[in-house]
Amino acid sequence: MEITLHVLQEKDAQELFQFETDNQGFFEKLVPSRGDSFYVFENFVSRHRELLKEQSEGLANFYLIKNVEGSILGRINLVDIDKHNQTAEIGFRIGAKYGGKGIGSRALNLLLKTDLRLRRIYGKTTTINPASQKILTKNGFKEVGIDKEEFEMNGQHMSFIHYLWET
Template identity: 60%
Template sequence: MLQEVDAQDLFDFEIKNRGFFERMVPSRGDDYYIWESFIKRHQALLKEQVSGLSHFYLIKDTEGKIVGRINLVDINQTTGTAELGFRVGEAFVGKGIGNKALRMLLNTDLDITQITAKTTTVNKASQKVLQNNGFVQTAIGEEEFEMNGQKMKFVHYLWEKENSTPKKNKTST
């Protein structure tokens, strides 16, 4: 789980991968990449995590280097619902890391029965990770937007605990 000591490494990871992430998902804004703003946001995320409203996890390699992150936000303990977000650094895409991280998250005992997720129509890798882990596409948003000269929409997914059957993956994880 995300900890206070992770701030500098996470900031470095986000800076290094900013261009890559922003080719597929909307930017977090310039302020996110200014240390003073980032550290305030980091502290806010830690407080949110303590409250139980969100869980923020870092995906690290065997040497402890951050290679990605995966989050459950807007957790509603009453309804057992949450929203998923994840990102894997550019140098680590295509290695099964997103699949493995999501599979691990879904196998934790969080009392979550439904998880929603969304990605953009151009982010085929994230769509595949979601589908490989039992998420079902529920809709493609009507609103079209332009990002980096490409027109795209949001693709919405749903995972339900009782209906989930992750697909077997050729990638060794």
């Protein structure tokens, strides 16, 4: 399946909201919930505009992962961009219907091939999310630590695993 990355725009709010609500249960099995208020459209639109403001200020880059038909398959983001130190944090979410097809790995590979002007990218995922661990390591991220502190989510105990990508 061919994929492309699209810079997040204001016009994406409705389609992205639908993607997030369609995948809420799936995402919340793997990562902490964004909270019920995230899934109220008016709140989502307000947050969407805040993200676009961050992006316009150069503090973050938000991308939608789309197929050739233009449907959203996932999202991938660089946040907390520090231009002085040339660092950022990576985050990504692949929809439930598209997991296990290499989409996350290909999207991260596409992102890393852009002119990032970054020396280091930090990532993290939970110890119960082997798919995200694989996406990161397949794209050159090295595991640099596991939080000693555990937390419980959906009846499972887990920690965060931290990763680093360097040029």
